Amino acid sequence: MRMLKIKNLTAAYGRVRVLKGISLHVNKGEIVCLIGANGAGKTTLLSSISGLLRPLTGEIILNGTLIPRRADKIVALGCSLVPEGRQVFAPMTVRENLILGAYVQYRKDKKALAGIETVYDLFPVLRERAEQLAGTLSGGEQQMLAMGRALMAKPKLIMLDEPSTGLAPLIVKNIFKIIQRMRTAGATVLLIEQNARAALKIADRGYVIETGKIILQGPASDLLNNRDVQRAYLGRVKGE
Amino acid sequence: MSLQLFTQYLFSGITYGILYAIVAIGFNIIYNTTGIINFAQGEFVMLGGMCAISLHEYMPLPAAILLAVIITGIIGGLIEIIFIRWLDSPSVLRMIIITIGLSILIREAALFVWGESVRSLPYFNGDAVTSVQIFGANISPQVLWVIGVCSVIVVGLSLFFQFTYAGREMRACAANRTAATLCGINTRSKITWSFMLSAGIGAVAGCVMSPITYTQYDIGPGLAIKGFTVVILGGLGNSMAAVAAGLLLGIVESFSIIVVPMAYQEVISIAILLIVLFVRPHGLFGSSETACLQDF
Ligand SMILES: Nc1ncnc2c1ncn2[C@@H]1O[C@H](COP(=O)(O)OP(=O)(O)O)[C@@H](O)[C@H]1O
Ligand SMILES: [Mg+2]
Numbered sequence: 279m280r281m282l283k284i285k286n287l288t289a290a291y292g293r294v295r296v297l298k299g300i301s302l303h304v305n306k307g308e309i310v311c312l313i314g315a316n317g318a319g320k321t322t323l324l325s326s327i328s329g330l331l332r333p334l335t336g337e338i339i340l341n342g343t344l345i346p347r348r349a350d351k352i353v354a355l356g357c358s359l360v361p362e363g364r365q366v367f368a369p370m371t372v373r374e375n376l377i378l379g380a381y382v383q384y385r386k387d388k389k390a391l392a393g394i395e396t397v398y399d400l401f402p403v404l405r406e407r408a409e410q411l412a413g414t415l416s417g418g419e420q421q422m423l424a425m426g427r428a429l430m431a432k433p434k435l436i437m438l439d440e441p442s443t444g445l446a447p448l449i450v451k452n453i454f455k456i457i458q459r460m461r462t463a464g465a466t467v468l469l470i471e472q473n474a475r476a477a478l479k480i481a482d483r484g485y486v487i488e489t490g491k492i493i494l495q496g497p498a499s500d501l502l503n504n505r506d507v508q509r510a511y512l513g514r515v516k517g518e
Numbered sequence: 519m520s521l522q523l524f525t526q527y528l529f530s531g532i533t534y535g536i537l538y539a540i541v542a543i544g545f546n547i548i549y550n551t552t553g554i555i556n557f558a559q560g561e562f563v564m565l566g567g568m569c570a571i572s573l574h575e576y577m578p579l580p581a582a583i584l585l586a587v588i589i590t591g592i593i594g595g596l597i598e599i600i601f602i603r604w605l606d607s608p609s610v611l612r613m614i615i616i617t618i619g620l621s622i623l624i625r626e627a628a629l630f631v632w633g634e635s636v637r638s639l640p641y642f643n644g645d646a647v648t649s650v651q652i653f654g655a656n657i658s659p660q661v662l663w664v665i666g667v668c669s670v671i672v673v674g675l676s677l678f679f680q681f682t683y684a685g686r687e688m689r690a691c692a693a694n695r696t697a698a699t700l701c702g703i704n705t706r707s708k709i710t711w712s713f714m715l716s717a718g719i720g721a722v723a724g725c726v727m728s729p730i731t732y733t734q735y736d737i738g739p740g741l742a743i744k745g746f747t748v749v750i751l752g753g754l755g756n757s758m759a760a761v762a763a764g765l766l767l768g769i770v771e772s773f774s775i776i777v778v779p780m781a782y783q784e785v786i787s788i789a790i791l792l793i794v795l796f797v798r799p800h801g802l803f804g805s806s807e808t809a810c811l812q813d814f
């Protein structure tokens with residue numbers, strides 16, 4: 279079953295074409311990871327899927343239906359993005375951030391806010407900091423808040439844009455663990471990472487993007503053992 | 519100075535001060551959700567007063583005021599939908615020109631509809647000479663109406679933004695519009711609501727002040743300058759500070775009569791505005807850090 283299917287997507291900023299015909303898919307329950315160098319177009323791809331950027335051509339099919347144009351409606355359909363650079367509501371408390379994350383849920387039923395306990399269980403540090411302003415959290419805590427906020431919408435597909443960037447190794451480990459737990463809890467995950475090795479280790483499949491094109495794809499273990507991938511993204515080549 | 523005179527000046531200062539604060543809060547609501555300084559803010563006050571005066575010919579005062587506030591709110595929303603919404607991250611300068619243009623447009627329309635005549639709503643209680651004694655000073659009940667209604671607006675708004683879902687969502691749009699969108703919030707409709715809210719509270723102020731200050735088609739720019747001074751004094755986007763700054767400006771103006779002639783009173787707020795812009799551009803109450811974050 280396809281959770282997400284993208285066909286021949288192109289996108290641009292002004293005249294500068296950034297995505298040049300991307301096709302990929304994510305099956306239900308999978309963790310799929312997308313790796314690529316800085317400026318390859320990873321963030322642009324997620325912006326297009328989440329509706330923040332209108333693509334030029336191509337199709338984005340979520341759960342069997344073409345995605346609507348408006349970003350807020352895409353969230354309501356069960357596709358949430360944890361954006362690059364966290365983007366928490368800095369002047370608001372941790373609890374308020376999480377409540378806002380549940381907007382698409384509580385609009386229908388205020389009981390949906392009970393989901394906040396599930397998020398607190400996943401990120402105990404957020405429970406401790408519940409009444410603290412989000413802007414005063416450390417980078418790792420803000421990343422967890424951004425992930426918790428996205429989970430509050432109970433997404434079927436959660437997309438994460440470089441969640442480990444700029445964080446200490448121990449926190450990175452924790453974050454990857456939580457991503458695996460999200461999948462166990464029933465979510466499908468599309469993960470973008472600079473930390474290609476850690477990402478491929480938890481992923482089922484992977485894609486490699488280079489200057490707006492998918493140049494390689496396959497099971498994550500294959501990519502981990504692929505010499506080109508090792509050379510370009512994993513920093514070393516086994517047995518060389 | 520006698521206690522009586524002091525009280526007289528103080529109440530006059532508070533009345534105007536809280537009025538300036540309401541205009542300033544109107545600026546802040548729109549600034550916070552859009553980053554736009556809406557120089558047509560004073561026109562909302564004028565429209566509220568003018569609409570209520572016209573409607574009062576056909577219906578009792580409370581109904582006329584309520585309807586005037588709703589009409590002005592709708593006009594505010596329409597302005598956003600027609601003139602602001604389709605602009606894709608416009609520059610600050612462009613927005614200033616557009617809102618000043620809007621203020622001229624509304625003023626000319628008001629001139630066309632209502633003419634140049636000076637009008638006013640009747641006093642809510644009694645008439646121009648009715649007064650209550652406070653510390654020997656004669657205070658018009660209308661002054662108490664202005665202070666009371668404006669205080670209710672201030673407290674009501676702060677409760678609204680702090681404790682309601684809709685208020686929290688509007689604050690979220692202000693804090694980070696992209697993130698709000700990613701939470702599934704329709705930020706465009708929140709922005710329309712912020713224009714309606716801003717216009718609506720301006721209209722309420724325009725109604726309660728009308729018996730005291732009168733209403734004419736061109737009162738908007740004067741109020742906008744006072745409101746803008748208060749916004750700058752309090753720090754852009756900070757509504758609670760705007761109340762303090764508004765009261766400060768109102769009271770300073772009021773007591774200034776002792777030392778400077780009446781005719782120069784208008785100059786005071788401009789002088790304060792310029793001094794603050796030179797010395798503390800982030801406002802009396804703001805930190806320089808937040809001023810750096812703001813792109814104005
Ligand atoms: N808002 C923007 N305006 C113009 N160009 C942009 C914008 N965002 C990104 N780009 C350009 O698009 C390309 C891809 O960027 P991005 O998708 O952010 O890459 P990645 O996330 O893979 O690092 C880069 O060359 C970048 O300079
Ligand atoms: Mg990126």
